[in-house]
Amino acid sequence: MDLFINRISKPKQLLITVSVVCGVSALCYVLSIYLDYKVIAFILLLTVSIAAILFDIIPVFAAAILSALIWDYFFIPPHYTFHVGSTEDSILLLMYFVIAMVNAVLTYKIRQIEKIARAKEEKANTVKLYDTLLNSLSHELRTPIATIIGATDNLQSHNRNLTETNKEDLISEISKASFRLNQQVENLLSMSRLESGFLHPKRDWCDIIEVTYDSVKRIEENDISQKIVININPEIPFFKLDKGMMEQIVYNLVNNATQYTNPDSRIDITAHAHADVLELIIEDNGKGFPPEEINNVFNKFYRLRNTKTGGTGLGLSIVKGFTEAMGGTVHLQNLREGGARFTINIAAQTSNLKSIKHE
Amino acid sequence: MNKAGILIIDDEAQIRKLLEITLQSNNYNVNLTENARHGLIAAENHPPDLIILDLGLPDEDGQTVLQKLREWYTNPVLILSVKNNEEDIIRALDNGANDYLVKPFRTGELLARIRSALRNAAAEEGNSTIVCGEISIDLEARTIKKNNESIKLTATEYKLLSLLAKNEGKVITHQYLLREVWGPGYINQSQYLRVFIAQLRKKIERDANRPEYIVTESGIGYRFVCKDN
Numbered sequence: 001m002d003l004f005i006n007r008i009s010k011p012k013q014l015l016i017t018v019s020v021v022c023g024v025s026a027l028c029y030v031l032s033i034y035l036d037y038k039v040i041a042f043i044l045l046l047t048v049s050i051a052a053i054l055f056d057i058i059p060v061f062a063a064a065i066l067s068a069l070i071w072d073y074f075f076i077p078p079h080y081t082f083h084v085g086s087t088e089d090s091i092l093l094l095m096y097f098v099i100a101m102v103n104a105v106l107t108y109k110i111r112q113i114e115k116i117a118r119a120k121e122e123k124a125n126t127v128k129l130y131d132t133l134l135n136s137l138s139h140e141l142r143t144p145i146a147t148i149i150g151a152t153d154n155l156q157s158h159n160r161n162l163t164e165t166n167k168e169d170l171i172s173e174i175s176k177a178s179f180r181l182n183q184q185v186e187n188l189l190s191m192s193r194l195e196s197g198f199l200h201p202k203r204d205w206c207d208i209i210e211v212t213y214d215s216v217k218r219i220e221e222n223d224i225s226q227k228i229v230i231n232i233n234p235e236i237p238f239f240k241l242d243k244g245m246m247e248q249i250v251y252n253l254v255n256n257a258t259q260y261t262n263p264d265s266r267i268d269i270t271a272h273a274h275a276d277v278l279e280l281i282i283e284d285n286g287k288g289f290p291p292e293e294i295n296n297v298f299n300k301f302y303r304l305r306n307t308k309t310g311g312t313g314l315g316l317s318i319v320k321g322f323t324e325a326m327g328g329t330v331h332l333q334n335l336r337e338g339g340a341r342f343t344i345n346i347a348a349q350t351s352n353l354k355s356i357k358h359e
Numbered sequence: 360m361n362k363a364g365i366l367i368i369d370d371e372a373q374i375r376k377l378l379e380i381t382l383q384s385n386n387y388n389v390n391l392t393e394n395a396r397h398g399l400i401a402a403e404n405h406p407p408d409l410i411i412l413d414l415g416l417p418d419e420d421g422q423t424v425l426q427k428l429r430e431w432y433t434n435p436v437l438i439l440s441v442k443n444n445e446e447d448i449i450r451a452l453d454n455g456a457n458d459y460l461v462k463p464f465r466t467g468e469l470l471a472r473i474r475s476a477l478r479n480a481a482a483e484e485g486n487s488t489i490v491c492g493e494i495s496i497d498l499e500a501r502t503i504k505k506n507n508e509s510i511k512l513t514a515t516e517y518k519l520l521s522l523l524a525k526n527e528g529k530v531i532t533h534q535y536l537l538r539e540v541w542g543p544g545y546i547n548q549s550q551y552l553r554v555f556i557a558q559l560r561k562k563i564e565r566d567a568n569r570p571e572y573i574v575t576e577s578g579i580g581y582r583f584v585c586k587d588n
Contacts, residue, residue, distance in 0.1 A: 182463055202445075202578075205550040207557065210575060213568045230568075238550055244445075244578055351550045 013055045017063040021047060025070045037075040041096055044071055048100045052107040060107070064100035071096060129300065136313060140184055144177035151177075187314040190248060191300070194321035201242035201326045205351055208236060208271050208278065211243060215250040216269070225263035226284075228254065232271045239278045240349040245322040252315040253282045253342050261286030261339075276350050278328075283341035288334035297332060319344075363477055364388040364405065368398030368424065369413035369439060374462070378411065381466045387473075395419035402432060409477060412456075414440045414447060422447075422454055429455035435476035439464075445578035452532055452579075459530070475528025475585075489524045491585035494563055494572065496524050503563075510562050515540060519555050520563070523573060523583035532580040556581060 008016070024047045028040045035043075044067040052060045072082055076089050084090045151170040154162070162170075193199050209232050216228050250269070257267045265286045272279045289297060298320040300313070319342075323330045328346030335341055365387045367378050375391050382389045390407065392398040395416045402410060410428065414421030421438070428436060438451045438459040448459050457476050460469055489496040493506045501517060503510050512520065518540045523531060536552055537545045545551060556575075560567040574582045 178463070205553050207553050209568065210557075214575060214577070217569065238553055247577060353550050353554055 008055075010056060010058065013059040014062055017051045017055055017059040018066060020051065021063045021067045021070070025067070025074065029074060032075065037071075037077070038092070040075050041071055041092065045096065045100060045103075049103050052103045057104055057108040060104040061101070064097070064104055068093065068097045068100065137188075141181065144181040144184075147177035148174050148181075187318060190318050191314050191321070194318065194325070199321075199325050201245060203240045203242055203326075203348070205238040206241040206243045206246055207238055208232065208246070208280070209234065211246045212250055212269055212271070215247050216254060218251060219254050219258060222258075224258045226258050226261060227266045228258075228269065229266060230269045232269070236271060236273050237350040237352045239273075239346070240351075241278070241326055241346065242322075245326060249319050249322050249344065250280070250282070252319045253344075256315050257282065257284045257286070257340075265339075273350060277345055277347045280344040280346075281341060282344075283335065283339055285335075285337070285339040288338060288340045289332065291334065294332055294334070298330070362386055362388045363408040364390065365473070366390045366392065366398065366401055366405075366407040366410045368392050368395065368410065368416065370394060370415070370417050371413070374413070374439070377466070378469075381469065382473075385470055395421075395424045398424065399427060402428060406432065406434070408434055408480070409473060410434070410436045412436055412438055414438060414451065422450060425451060425454045425456060435480050437472060437476060448579055449532055449534075452530065452535075457529055472528065479526065479529060489521075489527065491524065491527065491572065491583070494524075496521060498525075505563060512559075512562065516555055516559050516562070519552075520559055520583075523581060527583050527585050530576045530580050530582045536580065 021044070024044065028035065028043055032040065048060065048063050048067055051063045069082070072084065072093055073080065076093065077085050084093060151174045155167060155170055209230075212230055212232065216230060220228070254267060254269065257265075261267070261284050265284055267282065267284045270281045272281075298316050300317045320330050323344055323346065326346050326348070328344060331343045331345075333341050333343075365382055367375060367382075367389065369375050369378070370393050372393070375393065379389050379391060390401055390405065392401050395418045398410075398412070398416075410432070412421055412424060412428075416424065421440075425436060425438075435457040436455065438448070438456045439462060440447060440451075440459060441462045448461075451459060457479070458472050460472060487497065487499040489498065494503065496503045498521060501521075503512060503517070503520065519536065522536065522539055533549055533552055534546050537548060540555075541548065541551060556573060557567065560570050560573055563572055564570045571586065572583060574584050576582055
C-alpha cells in the first residue's frame with residue numbers, strides 16, 4: 001500500500017480522491033429515489049474509509065470534508081442548501097464528520113508505525129550486511145597485506161639463507177599481492193559509487209568490439225590458462241553506452257569465469273544487436289552454478305558455498321549494478337551441456353555509421 | 360650528454376621516494392618538492408626539462424598550478440593523479456599537460472612516458488618523416504608505408520594518423536582530434552572518430568582488434584605508440 005502512495009504525487013492523490021467522492025456522490029444522487037439519505041451517508045463514509053487506506057492524510061481529509069458538505073447540500077432535507085432541518089440530522093452530520101476524520105487519522109497513524117518498523121528492519125539488514133562486509137573485507141584485504149608485510153620483512157632481515165631465487169619469489173609475491181589489493185579496492189570503489197546512488201552513465205558512442213578486446217587483454221595479462229574466444233560480427237553498430245561501465249561488466253564476467261572454471265575451459269564472448277538492444281553473452285563450458293544458488297549470485301558479498309577464496313563477492317553485483325544503471329538486465333542460466341551463460345541486454349541508441357570510405 | 364632534470368611536485372612522501380629512486384637510477388637529475396608553493400619556486404629558479412605534477416596538492420589545486428606553470432613554462436608537464444576521473448584528466452590535458460598517469464602506475468610505464476615527452480619536446484619541427492616500427496610516414500609527400508609498401512589512406516584518415524603520429528607517445532583527447540580533423544562543429548560527433556580509428560587500425564595494425572600503434576585511452580582519447588623507440 002505504501003508503495004502505491006509513494007508512486008503518486010500528493011496533488012494527483014487529491015485530484016483522485018475528490019473525483020472519486022464526486023463520482024460516488026453523483027451515483028448516489030441518481031439512486032436517491034430508491035435510497036434513504038442515511039444509507040447514502042454510509043456509502044460516502046465507506047468511500048472515505050477506502051480512500052484512507054490508499055491515500056495520504058491530506059487528500060483523505062479533503063475527501064472527508066467534501067463528502068460531508070455534499071451529503072449536507074444534496075441529500076439532507078431540505079435539499080440544495082447547507083441548512084439542516086432537524087436536530088437529529090445535525091447530530092448525524094456532526095457524527096459523520098467526526099467518524100470520517102477519525103478514520104483518516106487512525107489509518108495515518110498505522111502507516112507511521114509500519115514505517116518505523118520497516119526502518120528498524122532495514123537497519124537490522126544494514127548491520128547484517130556490514131558484518132558480512134567486514135568479514136569478507138578483513139579476509140580479502142588482509143591476505144595480500146599480510147603477504148606484503150611478511151615478504152618485505154623477510155627481505156629486510158638480510159637473512160643469509162635467502163637465495164637470489166628466494167628473493168625474486170618474494171618480490172613476485174609482493175607484486176601479485178599489490179595487484180590483488182588494487183583490484184579489491186577498485187571493486188569497493190565501484191560498489192560505493194553504485195551504493196551512493198549518484199551514478200549516472202556517461203553515454204557516448206561505444207564500439208563493443210573494442211571494449212571486449214580491451215577487457216580481455218587486461219585479463220590475459222594475468223597469465224590465465226583458459227581459452228577466451230571472441231566472436232562478434234564486425235558490422236555490429238555502435239551503441240550509446242557508458243564505455244567505462246561496459247568495460248567493468250565484461251571484465252568482471254570474464255574474470256569471474258576464469259576464476260571458477262578449470263584451466264582447460266573455454267570462455268565464449270558474443271554480442272548481437274537486436275534493433276536497438278545490445279545483447280552480450282558470456283558463456284563457459286565449466287561446471288555451471290549450483291541451481292539453488294543461481295538467484296543469489298548477484299547479491300552483494302555473496303560467495304558460492306565451498307568455493308576457493310580470492311574474490312570479495314563483489315564482481316557479479318557490480319555487473320548487475322552497472323547494467324541496471326544503464327537500464328539493462330543481466331540473466332544467468334546453466335547450459336544443458338554444462339557451463340554457465342550470462343546474458344546482458346541493454347537498450348541504447350545505435351549508430352550504423354560503420355564506414356566512411358570517401359572522406 | 361647532460362642529465363635531464365625532472366622536478367617532482369607531490370605531497371606524498373612515499374611517492375616522492377619511489378620517483379626519486381626510479382628516476383635517479385635511470386640517470387635523471389631529480390628535484391623533489393612537496394607542495395605547490397615550493398614547486399612553483401623551484402620551477403622558476405631552475406627550470407627543469409620536465410615536471411611531474413600531482414593533481415591533489417595540500418596548498419593549491421593542481422589544475423591551478425598547471426595553469427600558472429603554463430603562463431611561462433613550455434617544457435613537458437606530466438600529471439600524476441589518484442583520481443581516475445576522466446573529466447579531471449581531460450581538464451588537465453586542456454590546461455596544457457602533456458600526459459597523465461593514474462596512481463598506482465608501473466614505473467616502466469612512467470619511464471616510457473617521460474622518454475617520449477622529452478623526445479617530443481626535443482624533436483625538430485622540420486622533421487619530415489616519422490618512422491615507427493613497420494610504419495613510416497612522409498609528412499612532405501603525405502604518403503605512408505608499412506613494411507615499405509604503400510598504404511592508401513583517405514584524406515581524413517591521413518589527417519588523423521599524422522596528427523596522432525606527430526604527437527607520438529602523447530595522449531590526444533577526442534575533442535581535440537574532432538576539432539583539428541573535422542572542425543569545431545564536429546566536437547560531439549564522436550562516432551566519426553570511432554569509425555576512422557577502426558578503419559585506420561584495419562590498414563596499419565597487424566590485428567585491428569589488438570592494436571599496437573593506435574592505443575585507446577578509455578574515455579579520454581587515443582595515443583600513437585612506438586614500442587621500439
